[in-house]
Amino acid sequence: MSNSFAKWFTTFVKPPVHPFNLANEQKLTYAEWQYQKGEQTIEYYLDFSTKDQMFKDKLVLDIGCGASGKSLYYASLGAKKVTGIEVVEYYKEEAESLAKKLKLEDKFEFVHGDAASMPFTDSSFDTVIMNDAMEHVDDPVGVLEEINRVLIPGGRLYVNFPPYYHPYGAHLSDVMGTPWVQLFFSEKTLASVYRDLVKDLPDGDTRINFRIGKDKSGNDYFKYINHMTIKRFNKIKLIQPMQIVYEKHVPLRSYFTPLAMLPLTKEMFVKMVVCVMQKN
Numbered sequence: 217m218s219n220s221f222a223k224w225f226t227t228f229v230k231p232p233v234h235p236f237n238l239a240n241e242q243k244l245t246y247a248e249w250q251y252q253k254g255e256q257t258i259e260y261y262l263d264f265s266t267k268d269q270m271f272k273d274k275l276v277l278d279i280g281c282g283a284s285g286k287s288l289y290y291a292s293l294g295a296k297k298v299t300g301i302e303v304v305e306y307y308k309e310e311a312e313s314l315a316k317k318l319k320l321e322d323k324f325e326f327v328h329g330d331a332a333s334m335p336f337t338d339s340s341f342d343t344v345i346m347n348d349a350m351e352h353v354d355d356p357v358g359v360l361e362e363i364n365r366v367l368i369p370g371g372r373l374y375v376n377f378p379p380y381y382h383p384y385g386a387h388l389s390d391v392m393g394t395p396w397v398q399l400f401f402s403e404k405t406l407a408s409v410y411r412d413l414v415k416d417l418p419d420g421d422t423r424i425n426f427r428i429g430k431d432k433s434g435n436d437y438f439k440y441i442n443h444m445t446i447k448r449f450n451k452i453k454l455i456q457p458m459q460i461v462y463e464k465h466v467p468l469r470s471y472f473t474p475l476a477m478l479p480l481t482k483e484m485f486v487k488m489v490v491c492v493m494q495k496n
Contacts, residue, residue: 222401223409231393232384240418246307247283247314254289257347260490261374264462270374271295274342277366279331279359280349284311284324290345291315291323299341301327301334304426332358339368350377351385351444360456360493367495373458375491380443381483383468387441390414390423396484407436446483449491458493465489 231237235249244252258270270276271293278287281300284307291298300311305328315321329335332355344363353359363373378385383395388406391413397406407428414420429439446465453460466488467476475485 219405219408219412222405223412225400226388226392226394226397226406226409227413229393229395231389231391234390236390236419236423245283245310245314247285247288247310250283250285251289251314251318252285254286254292257286257289257376258345258374260376260464260466260488261462261492264492265372265374267293270343270345270372275299275340277301277336277341277344277363279344279346279363280352281307281311281326283307283314284326285314286347287311287326288315288318288320288324291320292318295323295343297323297325299325299327299336301329301331303328303330332362334362334366336366338365339371340366342368342371344371344373346373346375346377348377350375350449351380351387351441353442356442356444356449356452357455360452360458363493364457364495367458369495371495372461373493373495375493376488377444377449378488379446379449379483379486380441381445382487383484386438399484403437404435407438411436446486446489449489453491456493458495460491461494462492463490 235246238244238249239246271290273294273296276290276295276298278290278298278300281287281302284300287298287300308326308328311326315324331353344367350356386398388410411424411428414423427438427440428436431437465476465486467473468485468487472485475481
């Protein structure tokens with residue numbers, strides 16, 4: 217299929233509200249948007265843990281914190297300190313600016329680093345949270361091993377992520393509104409269309425550099441996502457060192473529950489994979 221058809225198809229539906237676009241429109245910074253959405257990042261755990269159990273007087277690590285708005289939300293819930301670790305260094309200034317605005321700078325630290333090789337001593341944290349991060353890390357098993365190292369005995373990891381075949385699991389909804397585009401087009405085609413759609417935006421170069429890389433054959437691919445599926449995560453759970461104490465699959469809508477349970481369709485109709493792991 218031609219790129220012109222792919223461009224039309226992927227933008228046939230208006231994209232949902234996205235923080236990158238809100239920032240361009242000067243409505244909200246990425247950090248402010250994250251802070252406003254903080255409650256949503258933990259809502260799937262609240263029938264298992266309370267907010268106090270997760271955060272009150274805890275040393276918390278937020279992996280893949282982005283601009284750290286969600287980290288600061290966790291700090292506002294009574295955490296002793298929240299450390300956000302993020303591979304994108306330029307989020308640091310925005311994160312620290314919001315921390316100062318919220319008067320939470322004494323309870324927050326932004327660390328630029330790789331979650332598969334973290335600069336923290338053993339048993340440093342009571343709680344680790346990975347909200348929408350498992351689908352981005354290059355070495356998921358290595359990250360889980362590192363989390364096990366930095367958690368205190370009995371400490372918990374809270375993980376949630378949308379599987380790759382979720383309607384917007386390709387993470388292109390800042391400019392592509394049509395759901396399940398990753399089922400219809402190759403990654404090479406989508407990368408080309410994405411580049412064309414964002415190149416003239418104020419932050420176009422930033423989006424391209426953040427998301428698109430070259431594979432060994434020189435083709436464009438989305439370097440910021442690892443195609444994490446439910447099936448792959450289930451295999452990873454078997455070889456990681458922590459105990460699974462809670463898990464569930466949240467359907468896209470309640471009426472999709474049967475499709476979210478069937479082996480042949482669940483990858484496309486599960487909204488969120490939710491899992492809590494505890495260090496022995």
